[in-house]
Amino acid sequence: xxxxxxxxxxxxxxxxVVVGALLATGAVFMAFAALVAVYVQQRQLAxxxxxEWFPEGSVELGPAGMMMMTLVLSMVTVQWAVQAARDEDRxxxxxxxxxxxxxxxxxxxxxxxxxxxxxxxIDGGRAELLFYAVTGSFIAMLICGMAMxxxxxxxxxxxxxxRDLAHGVQAAGAYWHMCVLCYFLVWYVIFITK
Amino acid sequence: MTLxxxxxxxxxxxxxxxGAAAPESSDEAPEAPSVLAQPFVxxxxxxxxxxxxxxxxxxxxxxxxxxxxxSLGRTEAVAPWDLFGGFNAYxxxxxxxxxxxxxxxxxxxxxxxxxxxxxxxxxxxxVAFPRAALASFWSWLIGAVIIVVSVFAGGGWGAIDGVxxxxxxxxxxxxxxxxxxxxxxxxxxxxxxxxxxSLRQTGMSLLDVPPFSWSMLVAAAVWLFTLPVAIANLVVIxxxxxxxxxxxxxRAESPDIWLQxxxxxxxxxxxxxxxxxxxxxxxxxGATVGARSSRPEAITVIVGLFGLLAVGGWSQxxxxxxxxxxxxxxxxAFGLAAVLPLVALAGGAAELVLRGTKTPDxxxxxxxxxxxxxxxxxxxxxxxxxxxxxxxxxxxxxxxxWAVFHGVVAAGLxxxxxxxxxxxxxLLIGPLSVVVGRGAxxxxxxGGGLLVxxxxxxxxxxxxxxxMALSLDGSxxxxxxxxxxxxxxxxxxAAAALGAVSALRTPLTAxxxxx
Numbered sequence: 001x002x003x004x005x006x007x008x009x010x011x012x013x014x015x016x017v018v019v020g021a022l023l024a025t026g027a028v029f030m031a032f033a034a035l036v037a038v039y040v041q042q043r044q045l046a047x048x049x050x051x052e053w054f055p056e057g058s059v060e061l062g063p064a065g066m067m068m069m070t071l072v073l074s075m076v077t078v079q080w081a082v083q084a085a086r087d088e089d090r091x092x093x094x095x096x097x098x099x100x101x102x103x104x105x106x107x108x109x110x111x112x113x114x115x116x117x118x119x120x121x122i123d124g125g126r127a128e129l130l131f132y133a134v135t136g137s138f139i140a141m142l143i144c145g146m147a148m149x150x151x152x153x154x155x156x157x158x159x160x161x162x163r164d165l166a167h168g169v170q171a172a173g174a175y176w177h178m179c180v181l182c183y184f185l186v187w188y189v190i191f192i193t194k
Numbered sequence: 195m196t197l198x199x200x201x202x203x204x205x206x207x208x209x210x211x212x213g214a215a216a217p218e219s220s221d222e223a224p225e226a227p228s229v230l231a232q233p234f235v236x237x238x239x240x241x242x243x244x245x246x247x248x249x250x251x252x253x254x255x256x257x258x259x260x261x262x263x264x265s266l267g268r269t270e271a272v273a274p275w276d277l278f279g280g281f282n283a284y285x286x287x288x289x290x291x292x293x294x295x296x297x298x299x300x301x302x303x304x305x306x307x308x309x310x311x312x313x314x315x316x317x318x319x320x321v322a323f324p325r326a327a328l329a330s331f332w333s334w335l336i337g338a339v340i341i342v343v344s345v346f347a348g349g350g351w352g353a354i355d356g357v358x359x360x361x362x363x364x365x366x367x368x369x370x371x372x373x374x375x376x377x378x379x380x381x382x383x384x385x386x387x388x389x390x391x392s393l394r395q396t397g398m399s400l401l402d403v404p405p406f407s408w409s410m411l412v413a414a415a416v417w418l419f420t421l422p423v424a425i426a427n428l429v430v431i432x433x434x435x436x437x438x439x440x441x442x443x444x445r446a447e448s449p450d451i452w453l454q455x456x457x458x459x460x461x462x463x464x465x466x467x468x469x470x471x472x473x474x475x476x477x478x479x480g481a482t483v484g485a486r487s488s489r490p491e492a493i494t495v496i497v498g499l500f501g502l503l504a505v506g507g508w509s510q511x512x513x514x515x516x517x518x519x520x521x522x523x524x525x526x527a528f529g530l531a532a533v534l535p536l537v538a539l540a541g542g543a544a545e546l547v548l549r550g551t552k553t554p555d556x557x558x559x560x561x562x563x564x565x566x567x568x569x570x571x572x573x574x575x576x577x578x579x580x581x582x583x584x585x586x587x588x589x590x591x592x593x594x595x596w597a598v599f600h601g602v603v604a605a606g607l608x609x610x611x612x613x614x615x616x617x618x619x620x621l622l623i624g625p626l627s628v629v630v631g632r633g634a635x636x637x638x639x640x641g642g643g644l645l646v647x648x649x650x651x652x653x654x655x656x657x658x659x660x661x662m663a664l665s666l667d668g669s670x671x672x673x674x675x676x677x678x679x680x681x682x683x684x685x686x687x688a689a690a691a692l693g694a695v696s697a698l699r700t701p702l703t704a705x706x707x708x709x
Contacts, residue, residue: 023414
């Protein structure tokens, strides 16, 4: 029996883009976790010495909770975009991408409101400085995530379809989930435990 | 294709003569870029690796000259502030010397070797992300230029005597350059790690990966855990610098900025430079005597353990009371335990020599001498590190800190020389001259040894914490010894850099291909 017509089995190994993105995502998470660690440590130090961290009532929980809910919803829409790219489903892919980007923009808008509401000055002291360092870093990370997601999804949906391009969306999706995890830290550490 | 023929995925396509993945067909082969354009457009990781290696060695020669001047300032021949034109200028050079050796010399040198060597070791035609590798080199180089220019323009990582507004701007630029360099190194590390994880030949498990590739995977993982913490420090410092007069943490008029970053060049984080040295030493010794370890899995575990003990983001003491952290059990345990994997690896290296062919020419080969020298210096550094964490010896805030640093740096430079000799084919250069190689190894070993010794003894003699060794040391002789050590290191680094540059001009020969 001739077997020459059969294709060779495909090599099974982890997906390169996803592995690279997960490593990079881990590095970004380490940087953010280190920032949060400095914040917690300094707050602990201030409390131990009887100093006030934020003035009473200056940081409201409402907007922060809305941001948390928005980002949790965005996790669903990101996975929607990933699945659409996998299925080569252009309409759903664009809708999912658009909704996710809108959620991201909504969070940035909400942060702008929080900045106006708290009216902190960056040179106001340790608490204010670290508040801006942590939240500002998060916003930068979120903008990077939005850009990554937009580029990879559009490349996947506008160009020739294929497994490799869907991997790009998966990689961006993994980064997005990490961003939401980072916001969970912000939400709990800065806004809930104040 | 028949079923009996092996399936070759794209990533496993055999490399062409220049090391790049083979094009799909000769009709589609793009026109090769000119020699001048190649560094800007190449997608060949070996070329990027060579760029990293040569540039970092040249920077190493420059940095070691700064080291000579700093050592001269420790002697009583001339006051350091007269030598550099002020105390702030001296402090700038003192910090530049340390940051430069770590971020601009040893780490990129070993990363460059990895970019060139790892793909062929794991059976991949190229690295996982060749364009990211090129971006890594250029962002690292631009960051390095920003650092050097801004430091000479009055920036740096803090100052002691007070600064002008312009100098504060230059400091912000130094922070930007530092961030760029760290991000670039992380990008390169991700590229190397992904190559090992995803592009290994089918059937090759992680335990089968050659020692150098394994050590780079461990190093990349450790870098990814450690260097981002320094980026977080940079964010806080930058916000602080720009948010003045909050004076929340560091002030531009004080060394506080440096104190938030100095953990990077102190143990345990300083060992992140040294993880690939272990892989290079094992492979070089094995290749020289023609033997393989009977327990390769033991080498894997040893390198992994050393990497684990090098994770150092947690060890910064600026935000806590220093004694809380450095007298703590974890810090002491990390310091003491770092010796163990090095002792075990020395045993593994000895086993290789015993199993291999022990002819005089092999035992005196540059690779053998260099691997032995690198392991000795690294062992000495780890030993000093272990002494340093023993509280009654009172060495923590003394020059013993820099004995560890100098030992690791010299070991890293020697490992670079060994790699140039061992993998000249992968690095696409001619063979490093034997004379130059032996000379560089001997000079770096001698210079590094003298620096380790003088810094350690100075640490014992110091009456009070004195990291800058300006009010030392009880003995002028030690400062002269340190000066001599710095000169030897500078000459050794210059020899290695010139050797690499001249090897670039030498065509590949049968000898280098066999090597």
